[in-house]
Amino acid sequence: MTATVNQRSSRVAAWSPAKLFSARNIVVLVVVVGVLIFTPSVVGAYWTRIFTICTIFSIAAAGIALLYGRLGLVSLGQVSLIGVGGWITLRIGHATSLPFEVVLVIAAIGTGIIGVLVGLPALRLSGLNLAIVTLMLAGAFEVIFNVTGFPNGGDGFLGRAQGGVLQQPLARPSLGTTDPDYFRYVVVVAAIMFLVIGLHLSNRPGRAWAAIRQSEAGALAAGIGTVRYRLWALAVVSATTGVAGGLLAGNAGLLDPISFKAPASILLFATVLIGGAYSLVGAVIAGFLSQGVPPLLNAWGLDGNLIFVLLGFGMIQAITTAPQGIAGQLQGLVRRIAGAIAKRRSR
């Protein structure tokens, strides 16, 4: 052997429980708790509702970031999966008296299965081919949603109330009956989804996905079952996106097919690139860019559709100067400030 046991200790990074209480983790915890407590009272009822939707879309954005940032897969059908999760939530919610949380789990499982099934034919695709296939699938779901509509308390498999029968919104969960409470509920569920995705990224599946992204041959040579891990990624992303759909359904109790058109997925993907596809912070930024900017433009007396122009410029900026997105730039800024502070202290 070329090294002694003593040398080993200097080479191998030891994991310590103290890392759980690192400054970074404590800051994140304080920010989340602060957001939970203060946001609704600071921003008012309208923006609380907007922020609720932004947070919900952050979950779907995190899925896109996982697929693109870690596996190099371009999915342009994520908003359709939100619709699938919403459809299942409304249907199960109306048909049963199960608690909302159980319905969310069912929506996650159902959307996970559907995501894997529709993703199966695309397993061997990547790059532009995969992007086009997922966009076509998004188009197919758009048609299906337009034909079937979303369950609104009616009978039959589709659960549609027809004729003069009154539509029934799905009741919100008991922990989130008011808008501020539902916002807090959504933030907690989103945090759990981010934790699920983060745990996958930082453990065995995340490393396997990184290897597949780097080189399929290299991954196979390392013993990685590439098909299994791709399916795993699709299942995780579809399930968490299904939860996002469930939360969206719970927000208003009803869903409209107009919210799940194929271009909405392209817009969400663009905001992930701008926000940053390589970190979960980027997903949060993407959620707020996609759902927060249009109402902000409206509030300033501008057309919300200007977001497409802004995203166009944002994409150019992200591709040419900031491939890590806004999140990467923020992290760079934090590193520079921390470095400057450390330098000043050392003087």
Added chain:
Amino acid sequence: MTGSLVADGLTVVYGGVKPLDDVSLTFDRDVCGLVGPNGAGKTTFFNALSGFAQPSAGSLAFDGEDILAMNAAKRARWGLRRTFQQEQVIHGLSGWDNVRLAAEHTGGGRAAVERAIDFVGLDGVDRAGSQLSMLERRLVEIAKTVVGSPKLVLLDEPGAGLDQSETERLISLIRQIPNEFGALVILVDHDMDLVSTVCGTTAVLDFGHVIAIGPTATVLGSANVRKAYLGTADMEADE
């Protein structure tokens, strides 16, 4: 004691081209070399061994086990490891995680990762792959091949991009693999100094055929091999 690899009549066909044509050879000790001019079929031989190229005829057996019966990922879990001409260190993962990645899919635990990293002598394993020097990346690649219980290690130009002193360090490591891990090593490289220093047995491929196999010094000195590398006209000029 390392195992023994036997290729018998191995043929790979791509369209109308035969990069490997009825290749029969045996590698049975420590570190063996596979050399030949560009396009001779060396990497195709590695690809057939690893499961990335499907032979149209012939067999590959290691200590009697049929390698061709396993798919690529299963071969890695069985104990076949390889590096590529282009290093495959994942930039977004630390050096440690790069090696751990190989360990967790080939049956090695934390102790195996520590052993592999200690073996190659890699320091600062917390650094991201993108921050490692070329030598360190090559060391990570070697660590990935020896982690767990390798039986057959294929090294495809492991010294590419390294200077003389770095290559010497690599030579020392490659020589130790059979004794430390019990794995048969097959080395493909254009660096004849590296091959002649490290390999006891060497086979030479030319246009998909084995034109020589035997003790490295004898093989590299044979007229057939010089002809394959230099060409007839060059040989005549040389003489």
